[in-house]
Amino acid sequence: MRGAGRTRRAALVSTVCAGLVVTGCGGGGEDPDAGTNGxxxxxxxxxxxxxxxxxxxAPAVRLSGSVTSKGHTYKLDMRLKEDGGTGSVTAKGETFRLLRVGENLYLKADAGFWAHDAKAGGGSPADSSAAAKLDGKYVKVPTGDPAYQQLSGFTDKDVLLxxxxxxxxxxxxxxxxxxxxxxxxxxxxxxxxxxxxxxxxxxxxxxxxxxxxxxxxxxxxxEWGKDFPLAEPGPAETVDYGKQLPTR
Structure with a gap:
């Protein structure tokens, strides 16, 4: 009788396992793709x-990290969507912010960034002084400026993807x-x-x-698909650089 009972229990377990969708009753491993997107x-x-x-x-994405290209390393933290992007880029130890709305591209940095550019270009003390006026202001990058092509790529979702x-x-x-x-x-x-x-x-x-x-x-x-505000800066937030912008 005991043997018959064990046999009936074993048959019952076998029947239950056969009816289960999830594997594992018979000692086999679980499906590694169960519950995934396949x-x-x-x-x-x-x-x-x-x-x-x-x-x-996807309508939007956030991309962050580091990229090394042509001997230069860039640190990025950009939020991007189809009509533009915004965020920060660090290159050669200097950090600046980029904002693009449609074709209009803006760059914002502190006085140290602009002063460094003035010194590197052999600028006068007046140029260094002018850098203070650019501190924390958005500068519109002309589409014909050599810097436009380089910098706008950091704000272009399709290019970066x-x-x-x-x-x-x-x-x-x-x-x-x-x-x-x-x-x-x-x-x-x-x-x-x-x-x-x-x-x-x-x-x-x-x-x-x-x-x-x-x-x-x-x-x-x-942040795939997560929307974010993207608007051009107001007049009080912008200033004219007055000459060709630096490239990084």
Missing amino acids: VGKLSPAKIQSRTVSVAKA DGTLTLHGTLTKGDRTTSGAQRVIKLTGDDGAGGTLAVALDGKPYPLRLQRAGGAGTLRLS
Whole structure:
């Protein structure tokens, strides 16, 4: 009788397990993609295609971290959307703020930034004195100024995402892990030598973190779809620089 009872209990357990959607009764491992957005099941190329698609479609994003390009390292903290962006850039030890609304680009920095530019250009004491008037004011960058092309790129969502989402070499799918409080799957180019991108497994498959190829910086992408105010500064907040702006 005892043996028969054990047999009936075993049969009951087997029947229950067979009816469960979630695995694990029989000792097998849980589905690593259960409860996720499902991109972890896709091929590396499809994961990249999907994450690029949702990133480009997002109305806004915050991008922060460091980028090394042509021997220069830039620290960024930019909030971006389709019609412009705002935030800070640090280059060569100096920090300045950028604001772009449509085609209108503005730069704001402290007196030290402008004084350094005057000294570097062999400016006179009068130029250094004028730097004080620029302290904390927005300066409109003319579209024909050489600095416009360089600086406006930091405020352009599509330009920055194109650079951020590019991995080099053969794509492979890495481990499922976490980035902060979010589950992610890693996508690598040439086993990491071509960059590593962490893609969200929760919600939309947004890119959340990029380690650039060749150790050229790490960028975090957050606040996807979160809107923010973007307006041109008023007359009291702006001042005319009066000559070609510096490039950094």
